[in-house]
Amino acid sequence: MTNYFKSFTRPHVLPHWYQDLLTAIPRIVCGYLLTSDFGSSKFGLPWSPADSNLHLFEVSFWFPGDVAEYGGIFKMFPVFFAWMGAFSEAVGGLFIVFGFQTRLFSILILLTMLVAVFLQQWHNGMWSMLPALGFAWVAMYSSVLGSGRFGIDYLITRSSK
Amino acid sequence: MFTAFAVLQFSCVQKTKKVIIHLKLHVTGIKDIKSAGIRGDGKPLSWDKDLEMKPLIKDSLYIATFTTVTGYNFVECKFTVNGQTELNGQPNRRINFKDRNEVNYEATFNQP
Numbered sequence: 001m002t003n004y005f006k007s008f009t010r011p012h013v014l015p016h017w018y019q020d021l022l023t024a025i026p027r028i029v030c031g032y033l034l035t036s037d038f039g040s041s042k043f044g045l046p047w048s049p050a051d052s053n054l055h056l057f058e059v060s061f062w063f064p065g066d067v068a069e070y071g072g073i074f075k076m077f078p079v080f081f082a083w084m085g086a087f088s089e090a091v092g093g094l095f096i097v098f099g100f101q102t103r104l105f106s107i108l109i110l111l112t113m114l115v116a117v118f119l120q121q122w123h124n125g126m127w128s129m130l131p132a133l134g135f136a137w138v139a140m141y142s143s144v145l146g147s148g149r150f151g152i153d154y155l156i157t158r159s160s161k
Numbered sequence: 162m163f164t165a166f167a168v169l170q171f172s173c174v175q176k177t178k179k180v181i182i183h184l185k186l187h188v189t190g191i192k193d194i195k196s197a198g199i200r201g202d203g204k205p206l207s208w209d210k211d212l213e214m215k216p217l218i219k220d221s222l223y224i225a226t227f228t229t230v231t232g233y234n235f236v237e238c239k240f241t242v243n244g245q246t247e248l249n250g251q252p253n254r255r256i257n258f259k260d261r262n263e264v265n266y267e268a269t270f271n272q273p
Binding site: 044051052053054055057058059060061062064079082083 | 231
């Protein structure tokens, strides 16, 4: 179990440091946007807007209703999926900024963004899909590469094989 | 597992409250007004369709009252006259109601 956890955490390191830097920049920018704005506006974090009246780890009152409209399993468990989606954006964004458990949170963000693209924005046209698509692309490669050199995952796994 | 689901279903969603909002809109410089309304965030408001305001004094003073259920401490909105939305290119109006369940809001059309 411990070995599995370590191998899941350990990032792929690219041959040159600047290659890791170029893959880290989009990850850090997307993580920052998710945790500071997209996520924290509908999930309670210490930096959520005060007027939104969100307590810690609360999901916005309107979000489960929106999620239920996707139908199917989302209609059966709207609060669960709303909470998970908002958590993935707000908390996952913070974790991928620092490159901590990068693969785990990238997968959560990727799943959330795929739902946003195909079930929320699909009928609103390509321009409406672009933000979620952008986050999805970054989460996709981050779920494969992990944090690279520029993240906590690299620091905590580099001494172990 | 089901207990965890049940706890999540009821404990982690922002609490809402019912707020009654009374609006007064002063209009100056526009004659023969056909309609006045308000648009905004959260039901019953919408950015696509007016919530109708009634004339108290034609071409001068319009009123409306609506009830919204929200978790926020504010609602964002703009007024319309004859289908034209005010404050073009400017921020929305913000009606604050922290710790209140009923609020009166008075404004003049196209004046922030």
